[in-house]
Every structure is written in structure tokens, then in C-alpha cells.
Amino acid sequence: MCPISNRDIKAAHDYHTATKHSYWSIRLGSHFLDWEQKPLLFKLYPTLPAIPLPRDITPPAAEALDTISTFQPAGTSALDLTGLAQVLFFCAGLTKKKVYPGGEEHDFRAASCTGALYEVEIYAVCGDLPGLSAGVYHFCPADFALRRLRAGDLRGELTRATAGEKTITSAPVILVLTAIFWRNAWKYQARAYRHFYWNGGTILANLLATAVSAQLTSRVVTGFMDARVDHLLGLDNEREASLCLVPIGAHSPAVEPPEILPIAPETVPLSKRETDYPLITQIRAASMLLNEEEVQAWRSAFAPRPSPPLGDQYFPLYPIEREQRPIRTLGEAILRRGSTRQFAQLPISFQQLSTILERSSRGIPADFLGGPSTTLLDIYLIVNSVENLPTGAFYFSSSQQALELLKEGTFRREAGYLCLEQGLGIEASVVVFFLADLERIIERYGNRGYGAAQLEAGIVGGKMYLCAYALGLGATGTTFYDDDVTQFFSPHAAGKATLFALALGHSARVHGRITRLRPGAD
Incomplete structure (x- = not known):
């Protein structure tokens, strides 16, 4: 079957219309929460050893409003494992536990998420760092640890996937944000595709501000060949998809990668049964960039628009x-x-x-x-x-x-x-x-x-x-x-x-x- 082109724009219009909330859609909907099938809130690799992250990290001390508003820092700092741990904790780590009357407990993370379902996962693709060897890693907030999916410096594969994006080619670490479909769709059904980006965005707000505080350059990269990135991470792209890449730091050129062989590391099932929402897989497939030409076209697409004049009041x-x-x-x-x-x-x-x-x-x-x-x-x-x-x-x-x-x-x-x-x-x-x-x-x-x-x-x-x-x-x-x-x-x-x-x-x-x-x- 031929893939749907990103330029077949009826797909986005159809998805948006089909997932609108209205007075009657809420009242006539038959969806209910099957609590026995509530998804596990963490992606777990039972056969991969944990690499604990440093726990003696310092909270970002910069004044919050300055870091939130700064577009791009000077980028004077080098990144090591402790610096990576700080970024990961303050964008997606477990920050507090609340016990409600009756004894119910709930863990909160650094960034907000619809329904507290935390469907956005973070992976790190890095060269050799002080304290961490080059590889592809998954970050797990549950035990604040990394698990290595691939060994070696494979950042060059992300250079290929982004058609030579300059910030990718020189970053010592590239974080990849993905979304696990079922974890959010369990509650929000097909509308979850919107939530992937909302929840990824709140994580990115924290991530960008933390990078500014640490004097590390960072950038949100959304133009990439999806299949290459998903393959590098070993994703089942019918259930989990890459959202964006975030290169952190600079002055660390990537090397030419070897052939990227398939991997399929074992993961713990999210729940006994999952419900498929075809609207999610359809809009995701219709939004993919398939080759270098499409990536280049994406990167050059932005055109500024004039601001409308203000009224009298x-x-x-x-x-x-x-x-x-x-x-x-x-x-x-x-x-x-x-x-x-x-x-x-x-x-x-x-x-x-x-x-x-x-x-x-x-x-x-x-x-x-x-x-x-x-x-x-x-x-x-x-x-x-x-x-x-x-x-x-x-x-x-x-x-x-x-x-x-x-x-x-x-x-x-x-x-x-x-x-x-x-x-x-x-x-x-x-x-x-x-x-x-x-x-x-x-x-x-x-x-x-x-x-x-x-x-x-x-x-x-x-x-x-x-x-x-x-x-x-x-x-x-x-x-x-x-x-x-x-x-x-x-x-x-x-x-x-x-x-x-x-x-x-x-x-x-x-x-x-x-x-x-x-x-x-x-």
C-alpha cells in the first residue's frame, strides 16, 4: 500500500473535524474508562540492565522568568552525565507524591500531562560523554535510570534523518520525544493525537528552560524522516511514534554511522488488552516525511504573517x-x-x-x-x-x-x-x-x-x-x-x-x- 503523502492535506482536516468536542458529542458518546485495562505509566525493558543516573543534581538556580523567556543561551557549557540527569529530571522526572484522603497515592512529574497518563517517552542518542559511553538509551523516570538499546555513536543516523540539520550534527546528545498511543487513548480515544503534542510541549518548555539555565544550546527539530528515527529507537510504529528531536549542546561532531540493524527489545505490556484507534495511526502516517526532499521542504516552509492592527480599546x-x-x-x-x-x-x-x-x-x-x-x-x-x-x-x-x-x-x-x-x-x-x-x-x-x-x-x-x-x-x-x-x-x-x-x-x-x-x- 502506498504511504499517504504529507501534502494530501485532507487527512489533517478530517482528523481535526472528527475529534472535535461539542455539546452533543460529549453527551452522546459511549466511551467509559475500563480501569482494569488502565495502561502502565512507565515503559519498562525487563531484560535490559539499569544505568542509574546521578542523584546529587542541583536544581536550576537561574531566575525562572529569565530562563523561560530566553530564546537561545550562549551555549558555553559542556555536557556530562550529571548535566544530562539534570535536564531529564527537570523535564520529566518524578517531583512529588500526593496522598489523598482515603490513602490513594499519585506521583507527579516535572511537566503537566493530560489525565496524568504520561504517554511521552524520552530517548537519548549520544556520543561519548564523561560518565556515559556512546549509545542509544531510554530514560525511565520510575527508577531514574537509563537503559541502553544500542551501543556506539549513532548520532550520524539522526543527521541523515534530518537531512543534515546543523544543530543535530554538532550536539553531544540528541533527545528524542515519542508518544505511546494507547497510554493516552485509553482515556481520550482518538483525540489523544492532539494530546501527544500538548504534553510533549509542556515537557519541552521545561527542557528548553533547564538548558538555558545550564548555558546549553538546544533546539526543537520536527523535520526528520520518521521511519529512520523510529527504526533507530526500535519502536513499534503502530503503537509508538517519534514527535521531535532536541539537540543539546554543541561542538561535538557526529561520526558516520554503521548500518542500523533492526532491534526489538522486550517490553512489559501496558495492559492486558489495547484498543486501536485508526484515526491516530492514519493521521500519523499522513504526517510522515519520507525522504530528504520532504525534510528540506518542511524546513523552508515557514512564512511570517502580518500582525493585525489593534482596535481602539x-x-x-x-x-x-x-x-x-x-x-x-x-x-x-x-x-x-x-x-x-x-x-x-x-x-x-x-x-x-x-x-x-x-x-x-x-x-x-x-x-x-x-x-x-x-x-x-x-x-x-x-x-x-x-x-x-x-x-x-x-x-x-x-x-x-x-x-x-x-x-x-x-x-x-x-x-x-x-x-x-x-x-x-x-x-x-x-x-x-x-x-x-x-x-x-x-x-x-x-x-x-x-x-x-x-x-x-x-x-x-x-x-x-x-x-x-x-x-x-x-x-x-x-x-x-x-x-x-x-x-x-x-x-x-x-x-x-x-x-x-x-x-x-x-x-x-x-x-x-x-x-x-x-x-x-x-
């Missing part, structure tokens, strides 16, 4: 100055982070909101974006309670660093409804909605542009998470009624698709005992 951002209040370090923000389950319905300051928007919109080093001021996203807000700002619906202009008032009024009830009728939208001080012109994006990028837009939304949302916790606030991602969000913000948002939503505000205390875990704790 707008509010320039007024970010917090550093000396006005103490700001948490990046390590403190990540260790305190946790998706807020209830908001206190207290106002946040306009300075706090300005700081979150300004710092999270300073750009992402990614191959599908043209630079620090470019984006695929349009950001809209429902403001419920912000000091010195009227309640209402707003559009955020990142280029002009201002909020445009679209309509004034009290919209708590509407915010709750749009967030799939959840109280979080009512209680939050602000609900942020990420929209995009999917027609334009898919036309230019092909089906793969759909995942890229979702990934950018996850990264920017992850940055907002970190900013909120750096400022002593709370945040949580939330799902939504797709077309109703667009309708609410129209005519300004007419023709745009909703990608992601995030609620911000003061967290209310929820009963339960929290134990904060040190890096690598059992």
Missing part, C-alpha cells in the same frame, strides 16, 4: 520588574508545579498577567518557526478577575505586546461552559485559549503542520505554567468545546481552530499530603 502590557517582588528560581517553580484542581476566585494583578504573556511569547528555537518573534498561534483570553483590567474577552497581540478588548462583560459562566462545563473556567482569574489558522498552516506545511501547531501551543502553555508558578500562582490545562470557543471570540476569531486552553489564577488548597521527592528518589 487596548491595554499595553505592564510586566513586573524584577526588583518589585522576589521571583522563584526555575528549579523552585518546577518542583512546586502541579495542575491546579481548584482556584480561589481571587484577582491576580495586571502586572502578573502581563509578565506571563510577555515572557511566554518571546519565541521558541524550533525548525518550523522563523525566529524569536514568529508564531503559528493566536491567543485569546477571557478575563474574569484581573486588577486594573475590565472583565471581558481579549485578543493578545504578541508583536505589539498589548491586549485588545473584544467585548466587555462578565463571562465566568461562558468560560466554564467553553472549558467543557468545568468549574475551573468559572473559578480562574483568566482562561487563555490558543487558536490558529489551520487552513493556512496545513496548506503551507502539509499534515505535519497540524502537529507543529499543537506542539507550539503545548510549549507556550508550558511556559505559562512555569511563569505562573514562578509568580506564586497556579495553572491548569483544560479541554474545550472546539467550535464554541471560535464562535465566542468571533468575528475576530472567525475561521480559526481551537488548539489548547489554560486556566490561570490563585490556587485553592485541596486536601491531601504532599511529599516532595529529591531528584531520583524512589
Whole structure:
């Protein structure tokens, strides 16, 4: 059977339409959670020996808001095993354990994830590092260890897969983020494909900030030949797929790799039975890049778009100055982070909101974006309670660093409804909605542009998470009624698709005992 081309863009439109939430789709859906089949939350290789990562790593001490907003650090540091352990822990490690009334325990990781199902896995492809020999490794947060899948310096295979991407060819370590389909689809069915990129994005927000704190260069690379990367990692690509590559560090040229033979290391089954969702495998197959020409075309696809002029009523951002209040370090923000389950319905300051928007919109080093001021996203807000700002619906202009008032009024009830009728939208001080012109994006990028837009939304949302916790606030991602969000913000948002939503505000205390875990704790 011939593979579907990335340019056959009907696939992305069909997937997006088929996975929209609406008032009636929620009520008429027959899905239920089969708790006996809940997937294992860790990928385990029972026959591969563990290589423990150093546990005496130091939390990133840089001021959180600086690391979140820096597009690219100077890149003066060399990477060793301890540095790699720091990056892995603060983007995907186990950070705390909460015991709820009744004795139920839950482990939290450094970055948020829909349903706390953690379907995103991380692999490391590296040359020889101080403390670690060259190879292909899988990272397991459960025991904070690596397991070697292949020996030898195979970074050159990723150079081939990316058609010579410069940051890949010189990085001592390339991290590969993948998604295991069933682990998220168990709860979210075919819509899980969207979640792969949201959850990968929140991990990347932490990863990029941690790299900045350590003075390590990093970049999100989404243009690669999927089959080559999946083959290198030994993935069953009907069940797990590569999302992106992240080269970390520089000045370590890769060598020409040998022939990459197949591997199929034994893994522990996620559950006794898995349900297949063909929409996921179909959109994934339709988004793959098959050869060097398609990778090169992907890399050159970005075209900047003009920013729309602001209306008559707008509010320039007024970010917090550093000396006005103490700001948490990046390590403190990540260790305190946790998706807020209830908001206190207290106002946040306009300075706090300005700081979150300004710092999270300073750009992402990614191959599908043209630079620090470019984006695929349009950001809209429902403001419920912000000091010195009227309640209402707003559009955020990142280029002009201002909020445009679209309509004034009290919209708590509407915010709750749009967030799939959840109280979080009512209680939050602000609900942020990420929209995009999917027609334009898919036309230019092909089906793969759909995942890229979702990934950018996850990264920017992850940055907002970190900013909120750096400022002593709370945040949580939330799902939504797709077309109703667009309708609410129209005519300004007419023709745009909703990608992601995030609620911000003061967290209310929820009963339960929290134990904060040190890096690598059992």
C-alpha cells in the first residue's frame, strides 16, 4: 500500500473535524474508562540492565522568568552525565507524591500531562560523554535510570534523518520525544493525537528552560524522516511514534554511522488488552516525511504573517520588574508545579498577567518557526478577575505586546461552559485559549503542520505554567468545546481552530499530603 503523502492535506482536516468536542458529542458518546485495562505509566525493558543516573543534581538556580523567556543561551557549557540527569529530571522526572484522603497515592512529574497518563517517552542518542559511553538509551523516570538499546555513536543516523540539520550534527546528545498511543487513548480515544503534542510541549518548555539555565544550546527539530528515527529507537510504529528531536549542546561532531540493524527489545505490556484507534495511526502516517526532499521542504516552509492592527480599546502590557517582588528560581517553580484542581476566585494583578504573556511569547528555537518573534498561534483570553483590567474577552497581540478588548462583560459562566462545563473556567482569574489558522498552516506545511501547531501551543502553555508558578500562582490545562470557543471570540476569531486552553489564577488548597521527592528518589 502506498504511504499517504504529507501534502494530501485532507487527512489533517478530517482528523481535526472528527475529534472535535461539542455539546452533543460529549453527551452522546459511549466511551467509559475500563480501569482494569488502565495502561502502565512507565515503559519498562525487563531484560535490559539499569544505568542509574546521578542523584546529587542541583536544581536550576537561574531566575525562572529569565530562563523561560530566553530564546537561545550562549551555549558555553559542556555536557556530562550529571548535566544530562539534570535536564531529564527537570523535564520529566518524578517531583512529588500526593496522598489523598482515603490513602490513594499519585506521583507527579516535572511537566503537566493530560489525565496524568504520561504517554511521552524520552530517548537519548549520544556520543561519548564523561560518565556515559556512546549509545542509544531510554530514560525511565520510575527508577531514574537509563537503559541502553544500542551501543556506539549513532548520532550520524539522526543527521541523515534530518537531512543534515546543523544543530543535530554538532550536539553531544540528541533527545528524542515519542508518544505511546494507547497510554493516552485509553482515556481520550482518538483525540489523544492532539494530546501527544500538548504534553510533549509542556515537557519541552521545561527542557528548553533547564538548558538555558545550564548555558546549553538546544533546539526543537520536527523535520526528520520518521521511519529512520523510529527504526533507530526500535519502536513499534503502530503503537509508538517519534514527535521531535532536541539537540543539546554543541561542538561535538557526529561520526558516520554503521548500518542500523533492526532491534526489538522486550517490553512489559501496558495492559492486558489495547484498543486501536485508526484515526491516530492514519493521521500519523499522513504526517510522515519520507525522504530528504520532504525534510528540506518542511524546513523552508515557514512564512511570517502580518500582525493585525489593534482596535481602539487596548491595554499595553505592564510586566513586573524584577526588583518589585522576589521571583522563584526555575528549579523552585518546577518542583512546586502541579495542575491546579481548584482556584480561589481571587484577582491576580495586571502586572502578573502581563509578565506571563510577555515572557511566554518571546519565541521558541524550533525548525518550523522563523525566529524569536514568529508564531503559528493566536491567543485569546477571557478575563474574569484581573486588577486594573475590565472583565471581558481579549485578543493578545504578541508583536505589539498589548491586549485588545473584544467585548466587555462578565463571562465566568461562558468560560466554564467553553472549558467543557468545568468549574475551573468559572473559578480562574483568566482562561487563555490558543487558536490558529489551520487552513493556512496545513496548506503551507502539509499534515505535519497540524502537529507543529499543537506542539507550539503545548510549549507556550508550558511556559505559562512555569511563569505562573514562578509568580506564586497556579495553572491548569483544560479541554474545550472546539467550535464554541471560535464562535465566542468571533468575528475576530472567525475561521480559526481551537488548539489548547489554560486556566490561570490563585490556587485553592485541596486536601491531601504532599511529599516532595529529591531528584531520583524512589
